[in-house]
Amino acid sequence: MLRKMYELTNKGTGKGNKGGQKQRRMNVANLNRMPGPQNIARGIMPDMTKGNWDQTPASSNVIAPRGFGYYDAFAHDPFSVATHMSIGPATPIVGTTVCNNGLITRKPDSLATSGLEAGAILLIVFPSTGNVQATAFECDGNLDATPIKSTIYQSPQLTSDQPDNAIPTRCSLRMRNWTQHVGVGGIVRILRMTTGVGLLAGTTRNDELCALQQGIRSHTRTRTYGGEELCDTHQKNCSVVDQSKATWFRDWDAVTDHNQMPWTLPLGWNQDPTVPAGRSGAFSTQLHDPSYTPIAILFEPFVAAVSGGTVGNSYEVSVRSQFLAHYTQGTMLANMAIDPPNDPNTLSKHRDVEEGKGSILEKVGNSIKDGASWAWNNALPAVGYAAWKYGRPLIAGALKTGGL
Secondary structure, eight states: OHHHHHHHHHTTOSTTOGGGOOOOOOOHHHHHTSOOOOOOOTTOOOOOTTTGGGOOTTTSSSOOOOSSSTTOTTTSOTTSOOBSSOOOOBEEEEEEEEEOTTOBOOOOEEOTTTOOEEOOEEEEEOOOSSSEEEEEEEOOSSOTTSBOEEEEEEOHHHHHSOOSEEEEEEEEEEEEEOSOGGGOOOEEEEEEOSSOOOOOTTTSBHHHHHHHHHHHHHOTTOEEEETTGGGSOEEEEOOBSOTTGGGOOEETTOOEEGGGOTTSOSOSOOSSTTSOTTEEOHHHHHHHSOSBOOEEEEEOOOEEEETTEEEEOBEEEEEEEEEEEEOOTTSHHHHTOBOOOBOHHHHHHHHHHHHHTTTOOEEOOOHHHHHHHHHHHHHSOHHHHTHHHHHHHHHHHHHHHTOO
8 A cells, every 4th residue: 555655656646746756766676575464472572583684773764683703602592502413302501600709910020940830820711511611720839840830710691500521601701800900011912722632630731831922922823911901890601623623412410530631640639629639620621622713811920019019900801601411301401491593604704703703802881782782682572582583493392392
């Protein structure tokens, strides 16, 4: 009806068109793009698969996911994931890990025998299938052969509600230097590693850790930041480094004997004090053979002279990890399992975009972006949010499996 009225107007015969003068022609293509009625059940979100990922509230009337891409675990909830291949029903879960204990820079030092620079703190973050999501490594003393020490950081959510097995889907970190402005300084280096590394407290020696830190300093993909730059919150996402392992369910908090790990010596013990001697937990085992890229953060030695003495720089790193997990049949979390969609082509595009960012940190603090993320996560149902790209398959799968 509307199109017919415009056609009459363009011919000069429409109502109110005096003198037969033609109105400016309406672009019919715009009419074809106008939204029409949709016959959908009440309570079900409409199909959101028509390119909403690239739209923003500034250019359309659609609230689209915002943030730092598909792999941003802070902007997107765990239900909005897809897999590279079909994995069957699984329960999306998320855990937060706060790393602040021990992340204080100290004065420079060197090892007594080799003279390698010591005093740096190496924090490694990645989504292991266990409650430990980050570990800080540093030299213990100034002797080359002395074993290193480490500090583990655990997620309370992933400790209390442990699944049987899981695969990681996202992992992001946000870091900030919260030192008083008068004492801010130093250097922090970031490297998103594409290969694993063997690090074990009680086994790895000080000189071996210093050699690894020197390799991070000289790596071509390493990015360097000043302590003053990190007074604002910055973010980094993990990306897939081994696609086959990213669809391989691993036992949760599995413990591995060192004699089954040819890359280490059959002595010492894992950094987790709850693991018996001669064995390693999930974090150490998967750090050597990861499915998602470990992010290495090297806090260089630094102390600032202030009134009354010296002070190091204090950092806090918040880690958000998401998984698809299997729980014991019949439990509440097992009943919440969904059948996540699989879309290898789209996931490959998102992975390429994330890999293209390299080791560069992204600054957080855009109030418009954060406001849009809050509106999306709080104003819309979770299943509707998951439909940003995979709406209908996920909704159908959730209804079929009883996940809603």
